[in-house]
Amino acid sequence: MPSVRRTSAPPPQRTARAPLAAKPAAAVALGLVLAAGALAGCEYTYDDGRAGSAQGTATVVPAPAFTHDPLQQDPVSDAELGDWVSRALPGTTGPVIQADAGLLAAGEVRIVPSPVLETGTYILAIACRSQRRVTFTVRTETLTLVDLGLRCGINREMVIYVSTDSVLTVRLEARTAANYAFRVHRL
Secondary structure, X not given: OXXXXXXXXXXXXXXXXXXXXXXXXHHHHHHHHHHHHHHOOOOOOOOOOOOOOOOOOOOOOOOOOOOOOHHHHOOOOHXXXXXXXXXXXXXXXXXXXXXXXXEEXXXXXXXXXXXXXXXXXXXXXXXXXXXXXXXXXXXXXXXXXXXXXXXXXXXXXXXXXXXXXXXXXXXXXXXXXXXXXXXXXXX
């Protein structure tokens, strides 16, 4: 039959603590951190053999340029409208079927119908000038071809296909005063 001890192992004897010694792993880690910090400012260049690559040339960071001047997005008057339209929608090679431009008051909705367009492919060019967006919705009698809230200052050209002889209806809406311009021409 197994025997069971009634007393536990003798208590351990207390010894004096060993003095702290420098750990070599910590020294190596500190050295690597310092070396990485020293190399962080270095630039790596190489010659890939292509013409025009030169060693020793540093890349110059250009000064920041203002990309959007909000004052240049304020609507223009009727007298300046023609100049703005000619810059926003430059000339086209195809025959222009419909073109319109104007000034929308804040909250105004304007609907502009086109003449009857024959079946075919057309290019719709739109532009606006305002601090906000202008919504362009282009429909035939049965189908919405374009429904776009255009951020002003960005011009768009879209290819649209009219499957049957149709009248396009262009609906324009702006929350703030805005200039608009659009043009439809045959592709």
